[in-house]
Amino acid sequence: MDKNARIYIAGHRGLVGSAIKRQLEKQGYTNLVYRTSSELDLRDPSVVNEFFAKEAVDFVFLAAAKVGGIVANNEYPADFIRDNLLIQTNVIDAAYRNNVDKLLFLGSTCIYPKHAPQPMKEEHLLTGTLEPTNEPYAIAKIAGIKMCESYNRQFGTKFISAMPTNLYGEFDNFDLETSHVLPALIRKFHEAKVNNDKQVEIWGTGSPKREFLYSDDLAEACVYLMNIYEGNEFVNIGVGEDISIKEVALKIKSIVGFKGELAFNTDKPDGTPRKLVDVTKLHGLGWKASTSLEEGLEKAYNWYLENYDKESLNV
Template sequence: MHKNDRIFVAGHRGLVGSAIVRKLEVEGYQQIVTRTRKELDLRDKLAVEQFFQREDIDIVFLAAAKVGGIVANRDYPADFLTDNLLIQTNVITSAQQAGVKKLLFLGSTCIYPKLAPQPMKEEDLLTGELESTNEPYAIAKIAGIKMCQAYNQQYGTNYISVMPTNLYGSHDNFDLESSHVLPALMRKCHEAKIKNLPSIEVWGTGKPRREFLYSDDLADACVYLMKTYSGNDIVNIGVGKDISIAALVEEIKKVVGYEGDVVYNTSRPDGTPRKLVDVTKVHSLGWEASTSLDEGLRQAYHWYLENYEAVTN
């Protein structure tokens, strides 16, 4: 990337996109192009084509997606499949037609089989059955990876795909019905604290293990790889270590200052037993995560408190 490149960050208001914009601004990139959903619906093929033809975009970070936790994926599987397929297809095809120099596609580690060996390697893709609770979303993300690879093969494009592990940070979704586990737990602990509740309910057994990556670390990895990496092979982005949900709850309780009990609702699904990615490849490319879970949780909670009204209404 060059400092005078016109860089389109799709999904700039979300957890990942906002972090990428911050990283680019810190590094001195001044021609950052963004559009809200109201200004440009990425599901609208004609609108996306016209945008790319008009804006002379050089670089694309495709961070726009319909995302959510177990409940949202369970209740709206058609939306998760259709919306993400439309967004990806419209942006990738329009970028190629407009002669974009390079594109980075944000996938997800849910692309890997439910019972993949741990830690999950990039070559584990398509080697087994997916986790049923987010299969439509995973299928859409796999299609995005294959689109990038196919366009590279057929058109000689320079499109790369990265697979981040579970993310958290500022601009996260704290809605209890649609959020992922970490922000949901943070909100539950905070509201139990201010209401002086004796306990919080946590879905599942607390036994599943998850890996958590701070969103600003992912942004750093994305910008780094856009500068240094080209190739058809996907790249895992993570921290290389995981934590049980039960232990995560205790970490969040400490950060929030909540001292009540935790009640596990075992009638609710656990999801995948373990999700840890092998980060050997990204380390070999010269990048490692730098934010500890404790520091990341503190920063995320600080942002949550500062934006409490906006994120809870």
């Protein structure tokens, strides 16, 4: 990408999009385009096409999506499949119709079968049954991958897809009803510390293992792939290591300074037993994550204290 290229970041205020925006600015890209959801409803094809026609965008980072944890996916499955299908379909199609040079579609590792071999390789896609708790979201993301592949085959576009593992970092969602596990734990431990609670409830058994990637590392990988990668096969983005929910909870407990105990609510679902991605392809392309889990957790907690806590909790 030329430093003066017009680059559209769809979803620039979210966890992923904001990190991509920071990374592009850090690398000296100056011609960035973005809109809030109130300014541009990506679910409306007519306004999306009008936007692309007017803005003459060269590159697109498609990070806009409806996302959430187990609770949100369970309670709003129709919202998750509808909104994500609409957003990605409209943006990908408008990018093609308005001659965008290249587009990067961001999915999620929930696209893989619930019992996929570990670590999960790109070729494991569509080889088994999905995890039921987030199946509608996963199906939407699989459709996005296939849409990019199909447009490349039929129209000669340069649309690439990347599947990041579990993410955390600045501008994360800390709402306990809709957040993912790591920001939820950060908030739970902080509130318990402030309230002098004796214990923090952890959903499930604590035994499932998860891989966590700091959002700024993901953003660096996305810009790297946009610059060097062309191909119809999607690319996993992760760190290549995982950790149990219990272990990561203990790390967060230590960073926050909570002195109480952990209480595992085994009536709550564990979700997929393990989700570790194979990053051999990514490493072969010349990129590796650089932020350790401890360093990333400290950054995420400090951002929470400086931004979210003051506004929402008043403590």
